[in-house]
Structures are given as structure tokens and as C-alpha cells.
Amino acid sequence: MKHIHIIGIGTGNPEHVTIQAIKAMNAADVIFLPLKGAAKDELAEVRREICQRYINRPGIRISEFEVPQRQTAERSYAQSVDAWHGEIADIYGELITGLPENASGAFLVWGDPSLYDSTIRIIERVRQQADRDFDYSVVPGITSIQALAASHKIPVNLVGKPIEITTGRRLAREGLQAPTTVVMLDGEQAFAKIDDPDAEIFWGAYLGTEDEIVRSGRLGDVAAEILTLRSAARQRHGWIMDVYLLRKGRDFEE
Numbered sequence: 001m002k003h004i005h006i007i008g009i010g011t012g013n014p015e016h017v018t019i020q021a022i023k024a025m026n027a028a029d030v031i032f033l034p035l036k037g038a039a040k041d042e043l044a045e046v047r048r049e050i051c052q053r054y055i056n057r058p059g060i061r062i063s064e065f066e067v068p069q070r071q072t073a074e075r076s077y078a079q080s081v082d083a084w085h086g087e088i089a090d091i092y093g094e095l096i097t098g099l100p101e102n103a104s105g106a107f108l109v110w111g112d113p114s115l116y117d118s119t120i121r122i123i124e125r126v127r128q129q130a131d132r133d134f135d136y137s138v139v140p141g142i143t144s145i146q147a148l149a150a151s152h153k154i155p156v157n158l159v160g161k162p163i164e165i166t167t168g169r170r171l172a173r174e175g176l177q178a179p180t181t182v183v184m185l186d187g188e189q190a191f192a193k194i195d196d197p198d199a200e201i202f203w204g205a206y207l208g209t210e211d212e213i214v215r216s217g218r219l220g221d222v223a224a225e226i227l228t229l230r231s232a233a234r235q236r237h238g239w240i241m242d243v244y245l246l247r248k249g250r251d252f253e254e
Contacts, residue, residue, distance in 0.1 A: 002099050002134035005106040006113045006120060008141020011241075013208035014050050016142040024139045025050075026057045028106035032095055033064045040239045046209070047108050063105075065091055077169075085118060089125040096126060096134055110241075112141040115165075116184050144243040145182050147207040151214050152245075154202060156180065159251040181246045189230065191244060192223045198248070201226070205233055205242035219246070 005024040010016020025031065033047050044064070051062060068091075070084040092107075099105055109119050126132050145165070149156050157163050157180055164178035168186025176194050183190065191201055197220025204214040213233060215226050226244075234240040 001102065002096060003104040004096065004123060004134055004136035005104060005139065006123065006136060007106055007108050007139040008112040009047070009050055009108045009110065010142040011111055011144050011147045011208035012046050012206065013147075014046070014053055016147075016208055017050055017054060018139070018141070021139045021141065022054045024137070025055055025106055025108075026060070027104060028060060029103040030061045030063050030095075030099060030105040031055070032092075032105055032107050033062055034067045034107075035064055036067050038238075042237065042239075043110070050108065063095065065095065067091075081118075085122050085125060088118075089122050089129070092122060093126045093129055093132060096132065099134075109141065112143045113138050114140070115143050115145070142208075144184065144204075144207055144241070145245075148182075148202060148204045148214075148243050148245060151204055151207060151212065152202045152216055154245075156182070156245065158247070158249060158253075161249070176246055176248065179247065179249045182243065183246065184243050186242070186244070189227055191219065191246065192227055194219060194246070196248060197221075200247045201244055202247070203242065203244040205230065205240055206237075207241075207243070211237070 005028055007021045007024050009021060031051055033044060035044050068087045070080055072080045096105065107119055109117050111117060113119050120138065123136055145156060161179040163180040163182060165182045168183055168188050168190040171183050172188060172190035172193055176196050176199060199219045201219045201222060202216040203226050206212050213229055215222055215229065230240060230242060
């Protein structure tokens with residue numbers, strides 16, 4: 001049976017790659033490497049560097065493929081994501097079909113495959129299609145949340161208190177609810193709209209890379225600076241990956 005390795009590779013630092021991930025990469029016959037346009041070629045370069053650094057078994061092939069753009073016109077968010085996943089599933093299906101019998105392929109996933117990434121659900125979608133007989137395994141990776149906490153030298157949670165992981169869209173709609181809130185996929189910078197200036201923010205972009213930027217402080221004091229930094233960085237690189245943690249309260253407060 002064909003086998004697919006879904007491998008978490010961390011947030012951009014090749015040293016995030018675990019020994020388990022290296023073993024899985026070297027067990028694959030083909031590494032599938034996604035391309036997301038010229039503006040995001042740096043992401044492909046990180047994957048290429050990881051392959052060059054860690055693949056040591058002869059004969060492993062790199063197969064690059066184009067990732068389609070998500071279409072949002074006249075569709076809800078859920079509809080646009082579902083249709084986009086369907087397009088990607090068709091591509092994954094062709095890649096897997098192209099594997100020889102009993103061969104294996106690998107997808108290198110930014111961060112961890114379980115956290116705000118859809119590779120697992122897309123692979124499951126492919127398995128439900130006719131004539132797709134394969135199994136798969138998942139290798140965890142360092143998440144942007146872990147990288148953010150490490151760069152700021154903070155624990156993620158307050159003692160005995162819950163955390164929430166959410167999106168910028170939901171934060172803007174529902175406000176700050178939990179003592180600790182980690183916000184991902186925030187294209188609208190919802191933190192700047194939070195009516196709680198005394199909350200703390202721990203923000204980071206391009207975590208784990210040479211371009212890493214981090215800022216922290218009282219939200220009311222640093223929100224404007226973060227907006228400026230983020231805008232300039234996005235213009236400079238053509239893309240941005242950022243994440244932040246919002247905190248209200250202290251350890252041991254009831």
C-alpha cells in the first residue's frame with residue numbers, strides 16, 4: 001500500500017525539524033513541495049533548505065506543485081474554504097496516484113499539522129475518493145504558539161487558568177473572553193479593536209526565521225507600533241505570518 005507522511009517542520013527555522021521528522025523525510029520516496037506564487041517563494045526556499053540539509057538517502061525526489069488561490073467572491077468563508085480544499089484535494093489525489101505501488105510520499109507542513117492547518121483533513125478527503133488506496137502517518141512539529149512563547153520567554157497559560165486559541169475574525173466579533181487568548185490568522189489586526197487597553201500583548205512575526213520581529217507590552221501602549229511594524233514588514237516581504245497572545249490578569253489572581 002502507498003503511504004503518505006504528513007510532517008510538521010516548525011515555523012521556519014530548519015533547527016525546529018525534529019529527529020522523527022528527519023527520519024520520516026528519509027523514509028519517503030517523494031517529497032511534495034508546494035509553491036504559492038513568487039511573493040511567497042521564501043516559504044518554498046525554507047522547505048528546499050530543509051530538504052537539502054536533512055535528506056541523506058539517495059534517490060529521494062522533490063516534486064513541486066502549485067497551490068491554487070482561494071476564491072472568495074460571492075462565497076461565505078466556509079464555502080470558499082470548502083471549495084479551495086476540494087481543489088487542493090484533487091491535486092493531492094493526482095500526486096498520490098502518481099506514486100508507484102508501495103511507495104511513499106511526504107508533505108512538509110509549516111508548524112504542526114494539527115493546528116490551523118488543513119493537510120490532514122484534505123488527505124482524508126482524498127482517501128474518500130474512489131481508487132485512492134493509501135494510508136498515512138502524522139509527525140508533530142513546533143507550533144507558532146511555542147515559538148512565540150519561547151521568543152518572549154513566557155509560559156502560555158496563567159496558573160490554573162484556561163487558554164483560548166482563536167482567529168482574528170472571531171476575536172473582532174466576540175472580544176477578549178479568556179485570561180489568555182492566542183490569536184492566529186488575523187488579517188484584520190483585531191487586537192487594535194479590543195477595548196481593554198490594560199491587557200498585555202505578546203506579538204511575533206516570521207517566528208523562527210532571520211526576519212523574526214517581536215513586540216510586547218500593555219496593549220494600549222504598543223498596538224499602534226505593532227500595526228506600523230506589521231504593515232512595513234508585509235510591504236517589504238510581500239507576505240506575513242504573525243501570531244500573538246493577549247493576556248489579562250496575573251498568576252494566582254482569583
